[in-house]
Amino acid sequence: MNVDAQISEYYDRLLKRNAGEPEFHQAVSEVLDSLKIVLEKDPHYADYSLVERLCEPERQLIFRVPWTDDKGEVNVNRGFRVQFNSALGPYKGGLRFHPSVNLGIIKFLGFEQIFKNSLTGLPIGGGKGGSDFDPKGRTDAEVMRFCQSFMTELHRHIGEYRDVPAGDIGVGGREIGYLFGQYRRLANQHESGVLTGKGLSWGGSLVRTEATGYGLVYLTEEMMNTHEESFDGAKVIVSGSGNVAIYAAEKAQQLGATVVAMSDSAGYISTPNGVDVELVKQIKEVGRGRISEYVDQAEGTYHEGGNIWEVKADVALPCATQNELNGDHAKQLAENGVRYVAEGANMPSTPEAVHYFQENGIHFAPGKAANAGGVATSALEMQQNATRDSWSFEYTDQRLHQIMSNIFKNVDRTAREYNREGDYVAGANIAGFKKVADAMLAQGVI
Structure with a gap:
């Protein structure tokens, strides 16, 4: 055959x-x-x-998460942890709290995580988890009770040498704090390496907050340099306005770009003279507000329910969610002058969009390579926890930059080796696969 x-x-x-x-x-x-x-x-x-x-997870966990809201009513959510592949090291991957979460979503994310983690060059396997719980609109006390219930079950299955979760959509510093507190109570020890994304005063790492967005820009800059271009003077679209989008916008503008649009699920803002990143942080991270509030305080136009991909730019960084950018959007981007697309979210481009980019000379970096900065810095946090050390922002950022540079060079080199020059999807998939596959073959049928 x-x-x-x-x-x-x-x-x-x-x-x-x-x-x-x-x-x-x-x-x-x-x-x-x-x-x-x-x-x-x-x-x-x-x-x-x-x-x-x-393609078959080593372990799939589904569990009930009962919790009591502020009215005294009992709610029941469903929790997941898919421990996909540990050939390279302990399972590593985030927890997502969002109403859309189901087993299929977690399996897709965990499968992608295998290759992403492999590409970092660090000894971590692939896993993912989460719940269909929606933290939006919930009080801190409600989120705490949910996280405590979630961790009451999950703690049996994780550990610094077994499985190390982190944050993802809906799981930020607040949630990680509550999760870690409950783990510490149940385990009766301060096992700081069991979760990443922790607070700086209790085992967290500098740069972890910025890592996915910064790393996305570092890899995109490497891709642009290959074609003798850079972010300096470029116009950039960044979809989303969560953690990844905010810090991608920040780093892009530090490198001389102008971020001309950002979005959330309700619409987008166009900012032809550049976005005020500090204001977006204030709205989204502190006030947990909507991107529409931006135009009340700074120059820009809000487009309710609009299509952010209609904005003219040189670079597009989709940082919101899976399948947000389809084939029609890809054509719009090409018509509006976009030459580079790099994924900050996990699989935000549909197969039709990816095919269009590749067929029409738009340089495309897939998420498993482009957004690996977050998990890479999580692994650096694990290193610091293991040695009871704490690194400076500059040193950690330097390590992140080097990892992202190495990822792109590995992806580019692998694509050339298999006669697929410029096909960074194939390069990422093959490079990530071969490292895991070699380990699996060496370890036998398990």
Whole structure:
């Protein structure tokens, strides 16, 4: 049986075994498409059902999370932790609290995390977790009670040498604090390496807050430099206005760019003279408000329910959520002069959008490479916790910058090695896969 037929047969089986999980199907399909050329060149990677084992989580946890709101009413949410692959090290990946969370979403994120973590070059495996709980509109006391209930179950399955969660959408410093406090109570020890994204006074790392956004810009700058361009003087669209988007905008403007648009789920602001990042931080991080409030205090125009991809720019950084940028949006970006797209969110571009970018000469960096800065700095936090050390902002930022530079060079080199020059999707998938696959083969069928 040829490679195409092998992959097709396996993917059909995966669809049947994982029905109703479209995001997971999409993530696996993209990787399998890239692996065809690997299996043709290096057929030993098909031995011992390696690809099938790679696509099957080592462990999937689903649990009930009961908690009491401020009215005294009991609510019940569902919690998840998918421990996908530990061939390279302990499971590492964030927790997402959002109403959209289900098993398929967590599996897609955990699967992507395997390759992302592999690309960092650090000894961490892939996992992901979360809940369909929505922290928006909840009081601090309600969020605390939910987090305590969530951790009461999760604590049995995590540890600094087993599984190290972090934050993601809906899980910031407040939630990590409550989660860690409950873990410490249940474990009866201050095991600081069990969670990352902690407060600076109790085991956290400088740069962790900024890491995903900064890292996204560092890798994009490397990609632009390859084509003798840079952020200096560039116009940039940043979708979203959460943590990743805010710090991507901040770093882009530090490098001389003008961020001309940012968004949230209700609409977007256009800021032709550059966005006031400190004001966005005040609105979104401190006040937990909407991006529409920006135009009440600074120069800009708010577009309710608008399409941020219609803004003219040189660089687009989708930093909101999965599948936010479709094929029609990709055409709009191309027509408006965008030459570089790098994903700050996980899989924000649909397959149609990615295909359009690749077919029309737009340089595209996938999320598993471009947004790896967050987990890379989480791993640096783990190193500091293990040695009871604390590094300076400058040193940690330097380490982050070097990791992102190395990721791009590895992705670029791998794409060339497999005759896919400029195809950073294939380069990221193959480079991430080979490191994990070599470890799995060396460790036997487990």
